[in-house]
Structure formats: C-alpha cells, structure tokens
Amino acid sequence: MKNKISSELLKGSLKPIILKLLKEQGRMYGYEITQQVEELSKGKIVLTYGALYPILHKLENDEIVITEQEIVNNRTRVYYKLTPKGSEKSVEKIREMEAFLQTLGILFKPSPNVGLCNT
C-alpha cells in the first residue's frame, strides 16, 4: 500500500479534500492537514507544501476560511477554520466531489452483480 496517486489525477481534488477535512474537524493548521491526508489515504495522497499553502492563502483571501495564529513550542502555527460562507461552499464542493466519484465509478466499474447495500 505504498503507490502514490499521480498528481495529474489529484489535480483539482486537493482543495475539496482540504475543505472536507476542515468541515469535519473544525480547526486545523497546515502541517496537520498534510499529515492527516497522508494518514487517511494510507500514504497514497501526499499534499506538498508548495500546493498546500497557496491553496490555504487563497481560501483565506476568498473568505472561505479565517485564521488564528498561535505560538506552540516557540513555533508559529496558523489555524484555519471555515467561515459560514465557507461552510456552504464546502458542502457544495463535497457534493460535487461525490458526483464526480459516482460518475467515474460508473465509467470504471462495469462489473455486474455488484451494488451498494446496507449491512
């Protein structure tokens, strides 16, 4: 379980992933986000800092998130959390991602006799 997912495929998914995490966890800092993404994806998704911080800055600029700075262990930590507007946007992006996954699922899983069910 080590093969990373290629960055071409991941392109466009990073922002939704970040919004989803913020939606679920409420308050996170950048470094924490990269660690969680790596852990949750079992190492298959690695968010580089060169991608992460520009995305976070843009989200702040667009008033999707607000920041709080804290000094922890003498190091600066910037916490991000969704604004009300950002929370709505987040729901939208998550729905869009789910539609994307469902649609690609149809295209890539033509295996018959397999469906979703409650267990």
Added chain:
Amino acid sequence: MKNKISSELLKGSLKPIILKLLKEQGRMYGYEITQQVEELSKGKIVLTYGALYPILHKLENDEIVITEQEIVNNRTRVYYKLTPKGSEKSVEKIREMEAFLQTLGILFKPSPNVGLCNT
C-alpha cells in the same frame, strides 16, 4: 441530472477515460468518444475537442494507439485503437484510476454501515 462535473476535478481523468473506452470497445474515432463519454456519464462529463484531439495525437505519438483513416459519408474519420504496448499502459492507468477512486471514496464517504456486496 444535468450538472456538469467541473473541469478542475476532471483534469487528469480524461486520458484514463479515453484509454478505458478504447480498451473496452476496441476501435473508436474521436467524435464517437466524446458522444459516448457524454452518454455514459449522463451529460456530466463533456469532453471538448480542444482537449480530445491533442490527447489522441499525443497517444499516437507515444505509440499507445495506432490510427486508421476512413472516408465515411465523404468525411474523414480517424479510428484509434490500442497497440499492445498501449493495452498494457491502459491496464496500468485503469488500475491507477481505481485506486484513486477508492482512496477518495474513503476520504469522502465516512458513512458507516454501508458496504459493497453481491446481489
């Protein structure tokens, strides 16, 4: 069922989609590919010609596909099919896409008590 999937999310998925179709259908021409993608995705994925043809030309240049030209109804049609090398590459790309979908599925579907089963 009309909302198109955003091009940001789709970025990187178009090539795998094309390879998957060629793998399944054997021989297709460009216009046909766009129609099938639109139909299979219920209108949610629209492959523009500005994206399609450069991808097909690159696949040919990389010897992933070979072409056959035919005149149908006085119009030129360029058929594409996978080379043996392309067929291998295709399997690889399809596996990668499946891993991608599975991983994003984990991140975006934390709903419990729902699993895959045979019907």
Added chain:
DNA sequence: TTGTAATATATAAGTTAGTTATATATATGA
C-alpha cells in the same frame, strides 16, 4: 556536540493539462 529528522510556514519559477476560440468541410432536415 554536531548533525539529521521532524515540526512549521512561505514563495518564486516552471510545467502541463486543460479551456476558449477559431478554422475547415460535408450531410441533413426545417
């Protein structure tokens, strides 16, 4: 004690996969 890895953020330069716009040409039906 010295150096490496982990923690933490930031940004500039380059790549590339797409979009948008445009071009060409035939067939079909209103």
Added chain:
DNA sequence: TCATATATATAACTAACTTATATATTACAA
C-alpha cells in the same frame, strides 16, 4: 437557405499543480 449534426484540427491562454528554495525551532541519536 440556414441552423444543426458530423468530423477533425490547432493556437493562445489559464490555473493548478510540482520543484526548488528559504527560514526557524525542537528533539533525538551518533
């Protein structure tokens, strides 16, 4: 005759990344 469908092609642009670099503290091992 005029719009729509069929069919391919490419040039110019955009944006989301990668790669590389920079800075600074903490923790741990040789």
